[in-house]
Amino acid sequence: MLYGGDYNPEQWPEETWAEDAALMKEAGVNMITLGVFSWARLQPGPDTWDFAWLDRLLDLLHGHGIAVDLATATASPPAWLVRAHPEVLPVRSDGVRLEFGSRQHYCPSSPVYREAAVTLARRIAERYRDHPALALWHIHNEYGDHVTECFCAESAADFRRWLRARYTDLDALNFAWGTAFWSQRYGSWDEIEPPRDAPGPVNPTQTLDWRRFCSDALLACYQAEKDVLDEVSPGVPVTTNFMSMFKALDYWEWASREDFVSDDAYPDPADPEAHITAAMNYDLMRSLKGGRPWLLMEQAPSAVSWRPVNVPKRPGLHRLWSLQTVARGADGVMYFQWRASRAGAEKFHSALLPHGGTRSRGWAETVRFGAELAKLGPVAGSRTEAExxxxxxxxxxxxxxxxxxxxxxxxxxxxxxxxxxxxxxxxxxxxxxxxxxxxxxxxxxxxxxxxxxxxxxxxxxxxxxxxxxxxxxxxxxxxxxxxxxxxxxxxxxxxxxxxxxxxxxxxxxxxxxxxxxxxxxxxxxxxxxxxxxxxxxxxxxxxxxxxxxxxxxxxxxxxxxxxxxxxxxxxxxxxxxxxxxxxxxxxxxxGVRPAHETPAGVEATRRGEFLFLLNHTDAVSRVSGLSGIDLLSGATVRDELELGPLGAAVLTPNPAPER
Ligand SMILES: [Zn+2]
CATH class of the missing domain: 3.40.50.880 (Class I glutamine amidotransferase (GATase) domain)
Known part of the structure; x- marks a missing residue:
């Protein structure tokens, strides 16, 4: 079971790093994601590269027995690239070009962006392909977050190329788009533009093809980096972190291009049914590659910072919701992020190591859950059968x-x-x-x-x-x-x-x-x-x-x-x-059968021989008709299991009959 999270050491003086590595060991962390937003640090100028700091970090983590999920760092282009090539910035459907100063500020169809991203991915892959800490490749970050589409001239040209490949001839496009309606017939490919803001309803098939194209345009960015990693660093698994049931990207197609699926999941503690929607999202992640285990790449140990009201997880909820991801197929529980940021847009986002340091409630939960997750090693690799x-x-x-x-x-x-x-x-x-x-x-x-x-x-x-x-x-x-x-x-x-x-x-x-x-x-x-x-x-x-x-x-x-x-x-x-x-x-x-019958609010789900029981209520609940050993508590269960408020058990059949 992987346990760890995003680590953004460039936000901290180097003296902090040794303390971080020691605390990671204390918490049972065995996997760290590095470099997700490090482009500007790794490539301070068009022809300037600085890998020395990342060398020291990989060595440090390896020295502590911690594996690295290394990112290609391409989600946030540096200021120098944007100022030298302003056309890299994305354009909205109303024609406004978005500014630098946040993240994900790039046009998916921009040749300048794509070339710069592939160059960066290649440099990183060439430098670290043989590093013993390298375990996974993490392409980009949350494709489609903030910017799912770009309406610039470059994107329009890319859209036309995509349409020509799909329809070959213009009559086929005119038929598919129903352009006989409202005098929308096209006489030349050059007359076609993206569905920008228009006086009234825009042609629905044009809009539908645009959505297909936008998913494919981002996928082309991913695939270009994937090809580089496969070429330079064969054999190291590659993923990009999904965002649960996300409308803009056809994850069936995306998952087929990944070596394994990873997801970022942020159920809202203020939503009394968040755990049900979360279960649905996890079942989707498990299904995207035909039932193979997936990895929870990011979650928040407590509150996030980007909702209007950011409610923390009450004691026990972080543990319960983490176990739920494993129950539904995850072979690892990871977080955004390791150490809470001191500055920046996500400084109020919870982290494994909170602002208050090791004296905080959050840190105690980090250490406790790390020890508990380690007990679930036997579950890794097991699968769920569904009717x-x-x-x-x-x-x-x-x-x-x-x-x-x-x-x-x-x-x-x-x-x-x-x-x-x-x-x-x-x-x-x-x-x-x-x-x-x-x-x-x-x-x-x-x-x-x-x-x-x-x-x-x-x-x-x-x-x-x-x-x-x-x-x-x-x-x-x-x-x-x-x-x-x-x-x-x-x-x-x-x-x-x-x-x-x-x-x-x-x-x-x-x-x-x-x-x-x-x-x-x-x-x-x-x-x-x-x-x-x-x-x-x-x-x-x-x-x-x-x-x-x-x-x-x-x-x-x-x-x-x-x-x-x-x-x-x-x-x-x-x-x-x-x-x-x-x-x-x-x-x-x-006549479909349940994993087990339980009182209301208690979730039961199977992975292989393991039966997960999760009490999502604040009351004590009793489940009958069970026997086995609880991997979490080590207790032997005979017929009835008592679960405390937000309690959980992972039952494995009793391996040896009692004498
Ligand atoms: Zn564009």
Missing amino acids: VAIVLSWDSWWALEQEDHPSTRLDLRAIIASWYRELWRRNIAVDFVPPEADFTRYRLVLAPNLYMLRSETAERLTRFVAGGGHLACGFFSGIVDEHDHIHLGGYPAPLRDALGVVVDEFWPVPDDRTVPVESAVAGAAEGTVAGAATLWSEWLDVTTAEPVASYAGGPLGGRPAITRNVHGDGLGWYFGCHLPSALGAVLDAA
Whole structure:
């Protein structure tokens, strides 16, 4: 288990370094990320390099048995580069060029930036490839944070190159973008620009292609550095730190270019359900490379500094939330940052070594958790098996959240989180999968929303159901193809066989209103699918499906709201309204099993043979039906486990029967 964090020694006099290294040892730190924001220090001028200080640091850390995750330092170009080449600075959609003085101030398509970044990465790689402390390469930092897109002339030219590669001929682009509408036809590639601020709604397919391009433009920056590291320093794993379920970058594609996935996670201690959203993000990180362990690259030991109100983690919460990352597939817990900064924008961001030094509560927790994490070594490498998958498509996400839709209140992350919550509170393991995935590995596939659905994906989903799979599809799914053109013939046309429904018209629910939904079947399921739907409803007709729930009033009163369709050997459920609590009926029908049954607020999840139990409540909780040894306390558990407030246990089966 890796334990450590970002270390920014250039912010401190060199006398501090030896104390830092000694304290790292005391805390059980075994991995340090170096150089994330060191560009200006490493390259003070265009032809000036200074590596001597970094040499001494790597030697110092190695001398203390601490491995180094070495960054390529390319996230924050130095002032000299920006002043010599002002065109490196990014431009907003309204034409304003952003200034130097923060970070991430670069145009992803700038050849000057890309060349300077690759040169820096190469110099660092060549100098340290054989250093014994080097364990990992850390490219850049949080791609897409602050700046996800640039509207400058250079980016416009890069966009046109990307479009030519995608469409080859202009007629294909004109068709895909639907330029017959509003007289938008292009007669030459040179007439095409990024979707800058315009008098009214901008062409939705142009905007969609722009999002695809922006993810790819940043990915090209990453790939250029990755190629250098693979060439100069083969065999050393390479990652870049993700930002959980982040809209701007298609992490399926990004993760395929990484050697392992790493994530920066900052759940808000002020949010009473933060641990549920966090679990969802960690499951995504675990899923991005097909279930392989990932690394928590950054978290805050306590408060962050960038929310309007930055609430610290109450005693025990840092430990509990850290263990949650391991429970959901992390093979290491790392932080931003080692020593709290004295100056700069993040000086109030908590750190492993707070401003108050070793007398602080934070330091005591740093040391205590380091010792505890070391006990979880046997967990490293183990994997989670899931019977349920949630389909996540960045293409569909970008297309869904465009303007001029029946409702602009549809937030994919929130919709997925509302479905995920139903799985989380039942301790049912779930993988995230892209639309291209092999669905047949799962008993149940959930598509909370797939607004954009390629016909090929719809065909595979339909075959999955016919072959005995269970599919539950949320409202406003299967609406458009990959060009954002409507699938004609009644929504959701490509899924009609699997779902057995036709949507005649969308009836989005205004803010602060609800639509009553009641069970449409007598008997056991009654009551479980009733409630008040928010956000969305539909005028829905069934063809082969049977209504499971119907609207209990209003213009849609009596019409089906949730349906179930037998197709071949499987079941296709359709949610025409937003009522995630009704998912219980879907889970019951699929027969998916929990990791363990627990009281409310206690999370149970499995990694290999290990069962993690995490009490997210402030009360004592008892979980029964368990036996084994708790790796954290060393105690033997027989039948019942008592968890204190924010308590945790990691059970491994008792290796030897008692005599
Ligand atoms: Zn640009």
